[in-house]
Amino acid sequence: MKTSNGVKKQKKPQSPEKSKPKDHRELGRELDLFSFHEVSPGAPFWHYKGMLIVKALEKFIRELQDKHGYEEISTPIMVKKELFEKSGHWEFFKDDMFYFKAGTETYALKPMNCPESALVYQTRTRSYRDLPLRLAEIGRLHRNELSGVLGGLLRVRQITMDDAHIYCRFDQIKSELVSVLKMTEEFYKRLGLPVVYGLATRPKKAMGSVKTWKEAEKLLGEALEELGLKYQTLKGEGAFYGPKIHFDIKDSLDRTWTIATAQLDFQIPERFQLEYIDADGQAKRPVIIHRAIFGSFERFIGILLEHFKGALPFWLSPVQVAVLAINDQVTDYSKKVFEALKNKNVRAELDLRNESVGKKIREAELQKIPYLLIIGEKEAASEKVAVRERGKGDIGQKTLEEFWEIIK
Ligand SMILES: [Zn+2]
Structure with a gap:
């Protein structure tokens, strides 16, 4: 061209x-x-x-x-080599095994x-x-x-x-x-x-x-x-x-x-x-x-x-939900949401840093977290959370009850 x-x-x-x-x-x-x-x-x-x-x-x-x-x-992980002689591993698999002398005995780390x-x-x-x-x-x-x-x-x-x-x-x-x-x-x-x-x-x-x-x-x-x-x-x-x-x-x-x-x-x-x-x-x-x-x-x-390109299914994700507070005004409510998640055995993270919400969202998305709950004053006042789902984006404001239904 x-x-x-x-x-x-x-x-x-x-x-x-x-x-x-x-x-x-x-x-x-x-x-x-x-x-x-x-x-x-x-x-x-x-x-x-x-x-x-x-x-x-x-x-x-x-x-x-x-x-x-x-x-x-x-x-045990460490066993005398006699066991593997008996099983046949010593004869067929010895080169693939780790073994060493301890005193007068030879021990092996089990390969199976x-x-x-x-x-x-x-x-x-x-x-x-x-x-x-x-x-x-x-x-x-x-x-x-x-x-x-x-x-x-x-x-x-x-x-x-x-x-x-x-x-x-x-x-x-x-x-x-x-x-x-x-x-x-x-x-x-x-x-x-x-x-x-x-x-x-x-x-x-x-x-x-x-x-x-x-x-x-x-x-x-x-x-x-x-x-x-x-x-x-x-x-x-x-x-x-x-x-x-x-x-x-x-x-x-x-x-x-x-x-x-x-x-x-x-x-x-x-x-x-x-x-x-x-x-x-x-x-x-x-x-x-x-x-x-x-x-x-x-x-x-x-x-x-x-x-999965790092985006593991919900049940396998190390962090399943991130709670992102928009500012200091909503710290208490954000903590409350975070505690409620913990009590339901959801693996959650709470982000109270003094950073812009855009940056918090970007970082949480790079961590491939399945759900982000964004909390501003509007959400705190109505006891709700704004939910972002991985791969879908904003799915609207929900009460915690409604959110349990989604992740159940
Ligand atoms: Zn076996």
């Missing part, structure tokens, strides 16, 4: 904001959620507001687990929760009536990712997992998988993220008989079909110790993430000689289903931040 003076007009460069969505690390900095420090590569330092997101996720997953009959446990969960199972004689036993653990794991491949929250060395191990009889596999899938659907529905399912079948090198594998794969498929969930068969992509269901999500940037899995395991029950006493009085092996609904808190929060 030529302008009147004949100078070739440069195409205006797109603003970086439009051309490239923000990296979660940048959002984490702007929203004051977490930081990384050289002294601990691959492990986030969660700040106050980041922890509010972690806690909201924890709360939701715990509610779901309670509803679906889980028992929550907590096991399963072996310790199996020890809890073994503390009692289990009968067929005790099963399924669903042991959940929000466990903190460490895996030795090469420092070159670490990348913010998406690839970390310290992983906090919404993990669980379900100990069940073979005839309970299907109903347990159905229950896991229901939880998964409920969880992702709340985020508005549809899940894409995959069924990963027997790889070439696998433990156990082909017949058992075939039966197990059939049960996984039937569980998915019972809930009318579409899935892809991923041939040969199961782990060597059992087939699994993959939970993938597609984010707003059209990227597909394998978030978590439900995985059958015939190996750990064998290695740990796990038993239950069946109705006929015989000792039998239970099956383990390893399952996580969203996998790692770190990675999942990183994905959510990028997916």
Whole structure:
């Protein structure tokens, strides 16, 4: 394109904001959620507001687990290497583990929760009536990712997992998988993220008989079909110790993430000689289903931040409502509104600074706060608040009662 003076007009460069969505690390900095420090590569330092997101996720997953009959446990982070020799991790996974000598013993930081969960199972004689036993653990794991491949929250060395191990009889596999899938659907529905399912079948090198594998794969498929969930068969992509269901999500940037899995395991029950006493009085092996609904808190929060471009849904937002006072005349009423929000367990912030209301609104909007309640003398006199909703702008004056109805 030529302008009147004949100078070739440069195409205006797109603003970086439009051309490239923000990296979660940048959002984490702007929203004051977490930081990384050289002294601990691959492990986030969660700040106050980041922890509010972690806690909201924890709360939701715990509610779901309670509803679906889980028992929550907590096991040590540091364990003698003998445990992982027994589980097989030492042989297959040693290079990805952190371990060290303390006195004459070698200790490891657990890379997975399963072996310790199996020890809890073994503390009692289990009968067929005790099963399924669903042991959940929000466990903190460490895996030795090469420092070159670490990348913010998406690839970390310290992983906090919404993990669980379900100990069940073979005839309970299907109903347990159905229950896991229901939880998964409920969880992702709340985020508005549809899940894409995959069924990963027997790889070439696998433990156990082909017949058992075939039966197990059939049960996984039937569980998915019972809930009318579409899935892809991923041939040969199961782990060597059992087939699994993959939970993938597609984010707003059209990227597909394998978030978590439900995985059958015939190996750990064998290695740990796990038993239950069946109705006929015989000792039998239970099956383990390893399952996580969203996998790692770190990675999942990183994905959510990028997916929502920092504007998390109301229930996950670290600050849900900001109360902005226009001037000193309305301090008392603003405090009263703020206290009322707190009493309703709304995560609120009160801005009484001596700044223009325009600046206060701009800053609160940059913090992606879902609702701003602006209070001037008119609002104070009528015991109302002027509400601004994220993405919508001004939605008018409301009483607090009317505002509860909106955010309920
Ligand atoms: Zn496990």
